[in-house]
Amino acid sequence: MKLICNTALFLLILVAVRAQSDVITLDNNGKKIPVRIIKPEGYASNKVYPVLIGPGLDNGNLNVGCRYFGSNPGQHGWILVESSIHMENRKAVALLLDHLELNYRTGKVYILGFSANSVDAFTIASIYNNRIHGIIGMPGNPSSPNINSHKGQQILMIVGERDTYWKNRAEQAKVKLDEKGYQNELVIIPKGGHILDELTGKPLFAILNRKLSK
Template structure:
């Protein structure tokens, strides 16, 4: 009977562990004297023997789990990516390194990308340039890098840049077109996607439409992301 209890306990513990990986994980990371709330969603059928692309997205505004990243969609576990929501974009940049170190220590990482939309696209590009040795690319919806800072811009040369902008968002569309022209000149792998009839907030791209583009991006990394529109 004792052996049976032990076997049942081990089996139960294993099931709990497997179940935990199939769900989202919420934790607080210590960043100096502060703590940062992070939610990590792993794909369906997650396995530690397989390496996954990771997407760092904004979310959890006011440290609320209800305020997730809108662009991850309704079923984020179906995209095949490890998805990270936090306010790391708004923290001191040392928080980014804390988060990256945690991910690399606890998950089978294939590549890491930063996602920014609207104003935090600026932060996503800053993160991508500051940690260019750790990130594989940046996605902005809309937004573009600081084109006046050539030294920072060149740090994107080993990454992939995906800019998505609404056709009706004329100000940002023009800036993105200019950014593409300059990045092409510097041989930075990039792609500009203009969403027909869309405005500034690109809800049209939430979920599968975004991740279809991301899959194209990671599947063409070795040959270079398209530098033609």
């Protein structure tokens, strides 16, 4: 009897966790792109939530999420999006944004990129400047040709102290952004390297909630 109760409790918890996520498929001119939308704990359809679009689901694999969302992504109070959208035709981004706006009460929308895919995150944000409020690059920074495309957006660059190449690039980008009067922050993680595993989950969102609430 105890085993049956424990099993039922496990299934109930599993269903509750799964209920926090919606998995959809975008049709981009015949190409199917899976997307997982993770809703925060206690999600209410009449409440507005900030949105963070991250990478993930590499090659359409639902088991490969965004490492920086952590093991319990529903606890951060954000609508979190995992997909390969960074690597797709840029028109697919409009499909995703349309879906989010139609089905959720979205607040400010941010896009996250780390290392190489931060280039795509900044590019996407420059194309959809009127729909994406800000960019988080960890590490990452806007390239000079596109820097004018980020007017009005919030830019948050996060880099490890030991990640010399990216740290130097971010510091140079900050100088240019400051000269233009663009809203930007540079966070240098003491003793941090290139892959900032120490910012997985809660530590990352503590920074986001502090820096992006301005």
